Amino acid sequence: MKVNIVVTEQEYSYLHRKLFPPGDSNEHFGFGLAGINRCHGGCDLLLRKFISADSSCLLGKSGASVRPDPRFVDYVWTLAKKSSSHLIDFHTHPFSDINVSFSEIDDRSESESFPKAVECLGEGPHASIVLGKNSLDARWYNSQTNTLEPIDSVKILDDKLIIIIPTSSLQRRQILIERD
Numbered sequence: 001m002k003v004n005i006v007v008t009e010q011e012y013s014y015l016h017r018k019l020f021p022p023g024d025s026n027e028h029f030g031f032g033l034a035g036i037n038r039c040h041g042g043c044d045l046l047l048r049k050f051i052s053a054d055s056s057c058l059l060g061k062s063g064a065s066v067r068p069d070p071r072f073v074d075y076v077w078t079l080a081k082k083s084s085s086h087l088i089d090f091h092t093h094p095f096s097d098i099n100v101s102f103s104e105i106d107d108r109s110e111s112e113s114f115p116k117a118v119e120c121l122g123e124g125p126h127a128s129i130v131l132g133k134n135s136l137d138a139r140w141y142n143s144q145t146n147t148l149e150p151i152d153s154v155k156i157l158d159d160k161l162i163i164i165i166p167t168s169s170l171q172r173r174q175i176l177i178e179r180d
């Protein structure tokens with residue numbers, strides 16, 4: 001299944017500013033609430049609202065990790081449930097520039113959090129994005145197979161459409177090209 005994330009340029013600029021505050025090299029975190037548009041063989045997750053986690057919503061942050069307070073997670077999941085939204089979690093790797101990718105710590109924490117999200121909010125799909133300074137990676141949780149799958153593209157709606165291909169999806173496309 002192809003899953004894309006669609007964001008307006010205004011919302012994307014806003015979340016980028018929140019996630020990369022000037023002069024702050026710590027990781028940052030936030031949640032997106034998304035609607036869904038199902039189409040042939042896949043779907044678009046349409047970001048409706050970005051909720052950034054300020055210091056009061058975090059248990060800790062450094063240049064190498066960020067830990068949201070479970071009370072913040074509960075608050076956002078309740079909002080998601082009430083609004084029948086799909087969840088997109090965002091965090092940053094501020095020291096990555098191009099080709100940012102999820103860390104093993106991200107793999108471990110998301111393999112725990114996604115099944116809980118599905119239990120609480122339904123099968124989604126729910127997604128996550130990690131942002132580097134000039135790149136992003138994104139994936140969604142397939143609850144049928146219990147696997148994390150690459151998001152096909154992130155589309156930013158401006159006067160013209162900007163399409164960002166996440167690192168994992170780029171790598172998968174590269175493998176498919178090399179196989180041909």
Ligand SMILES: [Zn+2]
Pocket residue numbers: 091092093102103106130
């Ligand atoms: Zn990470």
